[in-house]
Amino acid sequence: MHILSKSTYIKGLQCEKALYMQKKHPYLRDKLSIEQRAKFQRGTDVGVLAHEVFPDGIDMSPTTPSQFPKKVKETWDNLSNPGVKVMYEAVFQYNDTLIMLDMLVRDGDKWLAVEVKSSMRLSDTYYNDAALQYYVLHGCGVPLSDFRLMYLNGDYVKDGPIDVNQLFKMESVMEYVVEREAFVAQNVERLKAVVALPHAPVVEIGEQCDNPYPCDFYGHCWKHVREPNFYTIDYKTLYSLAPQPKPKSVAYLNLLLYRPAVPELEGTRPYEEMILAFALQGEHESEGCFVWDCFDDHSRWKEVIDLLVEKLSHYELIVCFTPQNLSTTLLRHEIIQNQTVGYKIFNLFEVLQQAHFYHPAIKRGLTLQHLETALFSETKLFEHSRILLEATSNDLLSYQQAREDLIVENEIVAKTYQLLFK
Ligand code: SF4
Incomplete structure (x- = not known):
C-alpha cells in the first residue's frame, strides 16, 4: 500500500x-x-x-x-x-x-x-x-x-x-x-x-x-486555546461609521450571487456573476420580507435588475452583510447608477472589520453564522454557501430551504444593525 x-x-x-x-x-x-x-x-x-x-x-x-x-x-x-x-x-x-x-x-x-x-x-x-x-x-x-x-x-x-x-x-x-x-x-x-x-x-x-x-x-x-467568551469592538470607530443623519427608512438586503465555473448562459464567461435570489426586509415589503429567485430558470436572472431598482428606491439606507463590495455589484449590474446619488449601502461586514470587532467564534473568518454566535449566543442551522450549492442542484426542496435561509440571514443582519446602531 x-x-x-x-x-x-x-x-x-x-x-x-x-x-x-x-x-x-x-x-x-x-x-x-x-x-x-x-x-x-x-x-x-x-x-x-x-x-x-x-x-x-x-x-x-x-x-x-x-x-x-x-x-x-x-x-x-x-x-x-x-x-x-x-x-x-x-x-x-x-x-x-x-x-x-x-x-x-x-x-x-x-x-x-x-x-x-x-x-x-x-x-x-x-x-x-x-x-x-x-x-x-x-x-x-x-x-x-x-x-x-x-x-x-x-x-x-x-x-x-x-x-x-x-x-x-x-x-x-x-x-x-x-x-x-x-x-x-x-x-x-x-x-x-x-x-x-x-x-x-x-x-x-x-x-x-x-x-x-x-x-x-x-x-x-x-481546542485548548482559551479565550474570553465575549466580543470586543472599538466603539469610537463604530459610532463614527454610523449612518448620518439617521435614515428614515432602512431595508436589509441579502443577495445570493452565483458564479458558475462553466458558463451556463449565452454570452457569459467562466465564473461570471449572476444574481440568483435576493431577500429584502423593510417596511414597504408585504409581510416584512420580500423574496425573489430564479432557481428553476437561471436565464431569468436579469429580471432582478428592474425589480431591485424599483424596490431599493423606497429606502434611504440599504444594510447588508457581505465580504464582497455590494456597491460594486449593484453598480456593475446598473441597479444603482451612481454611488453618490444612489442608494446608500451600509455593509456591516466592512464596518465591523474597521471597528476591529473580535470574538473567538470569528477566529476563522467573519461570517454571519459566527457573528450570530458572537452577538446573540445562538446559531441557527444555515450556511450561505449551502444555499448556493443547493440552489443549483435542481432539488426543489432545497430551493425552499434556500429561500428560508435567505430570510433567516436577513433577520440576523437586521438584529445586528439594531443592536449596534439603535
Ligand atoms: S496546520 Fe495547524 S491546525 Fe493543522 S495540524 Fe498543523 S498545527 Fe494543527
Missing part, C-alpha cells in the same frame, strides 16, 4: 502534523465545510468536461481504495497496449507515493500528461502537485513528451454549445517540474519519515493553519 498521495503530500507541505493526523487519526478531522464540498464537486465537474478535449479515453478511477494495486497494474498494461490512446485517472505508484493523473494522452512513442484545474489562474499549489506527479511518472519510467496544466480560459464567451477547446487553456510546466524533481524527492523522504513517527510531531498552531488551505484539524489543534 502507498504511504503518500497527492493530497497527503500537499497537506504535508503545509504542516507535518496535519499529514500525520490525516494518516493516523483521520477521525479527528473537522467536518468538511460546505464550501470545501462545493469546491470538490466543481473540480470533479470541470474535470469530466475536460475529458472532451481528449475524448474516448479509458477511465481508470478505482471505486474503492482497495482497488489501487489492481488499477496500477491495469495502467501499466494500457501503457503497452497501442489500442489505448487516452487514460483518465491513470494510477501510478513510485517510492510509496501514489498518484492519479487526470489525463494521459499517447503522443507518438511518448505520453502527454495533463492535470486539470477548475480555476482561471494557476497557483503555487498547482505547480507543487504537478511536480509530485512528474516525480512519480518519471520514477516509474513513463516517457513524457510534455506535462501541462489545463485551466479555464477567462476570455471564453459562451456562444452555443460549450466549445471545450476554447473553454480550456493549457500551459506547459515541464521545465518547472523537471527542475523541482530533486526537491520533491527530498520532501517525499521527509514526509514518509513523519508518517513513520510513533507520535504526532510537535507543531505550534500558526499561520500555516489557514495557508494555503484551511486545515482539517483546526478544531483539534485549537
Whole structure:
C-alpha cells in the first residue's frame, strides 16, 4: 500500500502534523465545510468536461481504495497496449507515493500528461502537485513528451454549445517540474519519515493553519486555546461609521450571487456573476420580507435588475452583510447608477472589520453564522454557501430551504444593525 498521495503530500507541505493526523487519526478531522464540498464537486465537474478535449479515453478511477494495486497494474498494461490512446485517472505508484493523473494522452512513442484545474489562474499549489506527479511518472519510467496544466480560459464567451477547446487553456510546466524533481524527492523522504513517527510531531498552531488551505484539524489543534467568551469592538470607530443623519427608512438586503465555473448562459464567461435570489426586509415589503429567485430558470436572472431598482428606491439606507463590495455589484449590474446619488449601502461586514470587532467564534473568518454566535449566543442551522450549492442542484426542496435561509440571514443582519446602531 502507498504511504503518500497527492493530497497527503500537499497537506504535508503545509504542516507535518496535519499529514500525520490525516494518516493516523483521520477521525479527528473537522467536518468538511460546505464550501470545501462545493469546491470538490466543481473540480470533479470541470474535470469530466475536460475529458472532451481528449475524448474516448479509458477511465481508470478505482471505486474503492482497495482497488489501487489492481488499477496500477491495469495502467501499466494500457501503457503497452497501442489500442489505448487516452487514460483518465491513470494510477501510478513510485517510492510509496501514489498518484492519479487526470489525463494521459499517447503522443507518438511518448505520453502527454495533463492535470486539470477548475480555476482561471494557476497557483503555487498547482505547480507543487504537478511536480509530485512528474516525480512519480518519471520514477516509474513513463516517457513524457510534455506535462501541462489545463485551466479555464477567462476570455471564453459562451456562444452555443460549450466549445471545450476554447473553454480550456493549457500551459506547459515541464521545465518547472523537471527542475523541482530533486526537491520533491527530498520532501517525499521527509514526509514518509513523519508518517513513520510513533507520535504526532510537535507543531505550534500558526499561520500555516489557514495557508494555503484551511486545515482539517483546526478544531483539534485549537481546542485548548482559551479565550474570553465575549466580543470586543472599538466603539469610537463604530459610532463614527454610523449612518448620518439617521435614515428614515432602512431595508436589509441579502443577495445570493452565483458564479458558475462553466458558463451556463449565452454570452457569459467562466465564473461570471449572476444574481440568483435576493431577500429584502423593510417596511414597504408585504409581510416584512420580500423574496425573489430564479432557481428553476437561471436565464431569468436579469429580471432582478428592474425589480431591485424599483424596490431599493423606497429606502434611504440599504444594510447588508457581505465580504464582497455590494456597491460594486449593484453598480456593475446598473441597479444603482451612481454611488453618490444612489442608494446608500451600509455593509456591516466592512464596518465591523474597521471597528476591529473580535470574538473567538470569528477566529476563522467573519461570517454571519459566527457573528450570530458572537452577538446573540445562538446559531441557527444555515450556511450561505449551502444555499448556493443547493440552489443549483435542481432539488426543489432545497430551493425552499434556500429561500428560508435567505430570510433567516436577513433577520440576523437586521438584529445586528439594531443592536449596534439603535
Ligand atoms: S491546525 Fe495547524 S498545527 Fe494543527 S495540524 Fe493543522 S496546520 Fe498543523
